[in-house]
Amino acid sequence: MRRNSTNNKRPPGLIAIIIYKAFVALLLGITSVILLLALKNYDNLIDFSESYVLEGKLAIIEWVLEKIINAKRQTLQLSGIAAGIYAVVTAIEAVGLWYQKTWAKLLVLGLVGISIPPEIFELIKGTTILKLVVFIVNVAVFWYLLRHFIKDGKK
Incomplete structure (x- = not known):
């Protein structure tokens, strides 16, 4: 089939x-x-x-x-x-x-979610282009996976 x-x-x-x-x-x-x-x-x-x-x-x-x-x-x-x-x-x-895999989405959400507060702290201490890019990418990854994880859970 x-x-x-x-x-x-x-x-x-x-x-x-x-x-x-x-x-x-x-x-x-x-x-x-x-x-x-x-x-x-x-x-x-x-x-x-x-x-x-x-x-x-x-x-x-x-x-x-x-x-x-x-x-x-x-x-x-x-x-x-x-x-x-x-x-x-x-x-x-x-x-x-x-x-x-669901476990992979959860793992990424957990690890990226844990990293966001320290990244905010680092940006407050001193902003560089690299820090800002990494922060933006990680927030985008977190938001995307969270949105799709919730959407997949409603099916």
């Missing part, structure tokens, strides 16, 4: 959220690997940062190296592990949303 294709069609808003979650999972995974590699090669990074190779290079590279070198090893380790765990959770969210 053939399935009705309209029941399995994903709304464009949901696809956008899935792409966003997959992208965030990828970025978090890369961040986790970089932090853990930085921890493993901490002494080499210090030597590299003091070498002449960086003179006149991109300021962002110097800034990143300075942040890593000035961080405690324990902070690098904890940050790398936390980013890795969050990458896995975010990837699970994306897969669950792709298959339109």
Whole structure:
């Protein structure tokens, strides 16, 4: 028997959220690997940062190296592990949303909902374009999923 294709069609808003979650999972995974590699090669990074190779290079590279070198090893380790765990959770969210699972919508609603108050606090402390964009995207994701979750529950 053939399935009705309209029941399995994903709304464009949901696809956008899935792409966003997959992208965030990828970025978090890369961040986790970089932090853990930085921890493993901490002494080499210090030597590299003091070498002449960086003179006149991109300021962002110097800034990143300075942040890593000035961080405690324990902070690098904890940050790398936390980013890795969050990458896995975010990837699970994306897969669950792709298959339109109720638990995935609830998970995303919960995690995004928890993040909104701290994001407001961060915006009050100091607004940057990145903070503002992340806040707007998270509010949009929360609103969209909440609206569709309530609508699906009424069926």
